[in-house]
Amino acid sequence: MKKILKIIGILIGLFVIVIAGYLIYLFASYDRIADNQALKPQNISQQELTTNTEYRAMTYNIGYGSYPPSYSFFMDGGDKSIADSSQSVKANLAGVINTTKSLDPTLAFYQEVDQKGTRSRQVNEVQMLKDQLPSYNNLYGENYHSAYLFYPFTQPIGQAKSGLVTLSHGEITAARRYSLPIETNFNKFFDLDRAFTAAYIPTENDKQLVAINIHFSAYTSDKKIQTAQFNKLFEFISEEYQKGNYVVVAGDYNHDLLGNSPEIFNKTKERRTWTHPFPKEKLPAGFSLPNKDLAKDAVPSARDLNEPYQKGKTYTTLIDGFIVSDNIEVKNLQVEDTEFEYSDHNPVYLDFQLNE
Known part of the structure; x- marks a missing residue:
């Protein structure tokens, strides 16, 4: 004994x-990535944007290529933690790329793009976007890198190096990455680092279009952190607007952009932690959150990953979109309904023009 x-x-x-x-x-x-960090864009053309010309911007959280409709994610109450296979990741990326070609945006903003990662089967998604969309100038800003997370124990999510990719037909002459406030407790290992990138694109009237790509925290329930993230973004865009620049912010806000998405899409008032109403009332002067006919069209931009996608049953919402300065005229705004074929998000696109 x-x-x-x-x-x-x-x-x-x-x-x-x-x-x-x-x-x-x-x-x-x-370790956190340094704040206010210069980024190096890769330009293949020197096109200058002009006023009174209609352009299109698209934002698409690609879910690191790992979320086909059959997928459910462990942190949302589902079963899986990594992609089914490298072939699945590549197939999803091919769908994202074909969707981009179909929409033909002047500006494309992607979130959750893995440069390498256990969860995405080590597929270099940043390189795939660059290689298969070669007519665009491109910018990559690292959102976070993580140590090997040995959780869940049966299928660890592992390491990841992931970021934000911005593509532009207009020349990107300068760019920077700005860190967002995050929690400092143990939750920082799961919600990871957060940032936004700013790409500066010259216009014919000696101004600049400041194209911002952002992905806010999803799993924090700390309202102080959420408020601090918005405050940093709002302060930055206000400063750029006051310089006379055009400003467009595209991305995944992890906040309900309609305010009543649960009722529109799910006939309920129930909310997830990542679907609190967007604080429209706190937008700085000169900015708006265009909604156009999104509520009437009732096409969601994101789904819950607690289960494989089932249309009409799975919880859906609208958390992806744009913030624009009032020197930009919005012509059209729509969610492209892919029925979550390639990601847990649908792309959203904005047709706009720069006013004189």
Whole structure:
């Protein structure tokens, strides 16, 4: 009996040592990417944008190519943590790329694009977008990189290096990455780093279009963090607008852009942590959140990943879209209904023109 107890004690001791060692590794390897960091765009053309010309912008959270309609994600109450296969990731990216070609945007903003990652089967999605959409100038800004997360234990989500990709037919002459406030407790290992990128595109009237790509936190329930993230963005866009620039913000806000999306899409008032109403009342002067006919069209931009997608049953909402300065005229705004074929998000596109 003593021998059995001794063996059990040794095993428990080894388990404690392994867990302690892993936690030390997790905290020691954690570092935030520097704020206000210059980025290097890759330009293949020097096109200048003009006033009174209609352009199109598209925003698309591609879910690191890992979320076909059959997929459910463990952090939302589903079953899986990594993509089904590298072939599945590549097929989803091909769908994203074909959708982009079909919509033919002047500006394309992508979120959750993995440069490498266990969860996306080590497929370099940044390179795929560059290679298969070669007519665009491109910009990549790293959103976060994570240590190896050994969770869930049956299929660890592992390491990831992921970011924001902006494509533009107009020349990107300068760009920067700005860190957003995040939680500093243990939740930082799951909601990870957050940032937005700003690409500066010259216009014919000696101004600039400041094209911002953003992805707000999804899993934080700390309202102070949510408010701080919005405050940083709003302060930045206000400063750019006051310089006389055009400003468009595209991305995944993880906030309900309609205000009553649960009722529109799900006939309920129930909300997820990532579907709180967008604080439209706090937008700086000179900015708006265009909605056009989105409520009437009733096409969602994101689905819950608690289960495989079932149209009419799965919880859906509208959290992707645009903020624009009032020197930009909005002509049209629509969600492209892909029925979540390639991601847990649908792309949203905006037709606009720059006023003189």
